[in-house]
Amino acid sequence: MDNSSSPWIETKHEKFLPKFYYMPITGQPILTVCLLLSEDFQVKGRGVAVRSANDNHCRKTGRNKALGRAVKAVMNEESSEYVYHREDVPNNDYALWKRLGWKSEHWPYLTKFERKIVDTAVEYGKEKKK
Numbered sequence: 001m002d003n004s005s006s007p008w009i010e011t012k013h014e015k016f017l018p019k020f021y022y023m024p025i026t027g028q029p030i031l032t033v034c035l036l037l038s039e040d041f042q043v044k045g046r047g048v049a050v051r052s053a054n055d056n057h058c059r060k061t062g063r064n065k066a067l068g069r070a071v072k073a074v075m076n077e078e079s080s081e082y083v084y085h086r087e088d089v090p091n092n093d094y095a096l097w098k099r100l101g102w103k104s105e106h107w108p109y110l111t112k113f114e115r116k117i118v119d120t121a122v123e124y125g126k127e128k129k130k
Contacts, residue, residue, distance in 0.1 A: 009071070015039050016074070018067055019117050022059075032062030035114060036070040041122045045073035046108040069104035079105045 008015045016036045023031035036045040047069030049062040073079060081103035102108075110118065 009036075009067075011071075011075070014074075016044070016071075017041075017121065018070065019121055020063055020066065021113070021117060022062075032059070032066045033114075034063065034066035034070045035108075035110075035117065036067075036074055037118065037121055041118060041125060043108060043110060043114070043118060044106070045070040046102075046105045046114075047071070047073065048103045048105075050103070073102075073104040073106040077106055 008017055010016075016038060019035045019037060021033050021035075023033065030051050032049040032051070034047045035043050036047075038044050047066040049065035049069070051057060051062060069081065079102040082101065108114075
């Protein structure tokens with residue numbers, strides 16, 4: 001990248017804007033999620049980093065894992081790293097386990113919350129172009 005302050009990530013063929021959010025469970029940031037938006041603000045990939053209850057929280061580590069998994073999904077054009085065990089999900093949460101499905105997901109189906117994140121990014125992108 002030419003501009004180190006640019007939020008965009010460049011690959012050989014495309015540029016992506018990563019958007020992160022955290023999912024707290026019992027007040028602890030347990031999941032770090034990265035959505036990769038293309039230049040036309042389509043979500044091409046989602047990466048999820050799951051922190052076990054015994055791990056110390058490190059935002060940078062969670063972001064790096066989630067970003068790596070999102071990029072992997074886009075570059076390989078497939079979802080991978082299925083969350084096999086409910087025990088991998090905090091508090092053995094069945095609904096969360098069913099919704100996650102993959103740690104590395106290509107063309108993910110967005111939740112309402114994720115749609116709001118994307119809509120905000122689109123509005124911000126339109127303002128920057130003016």
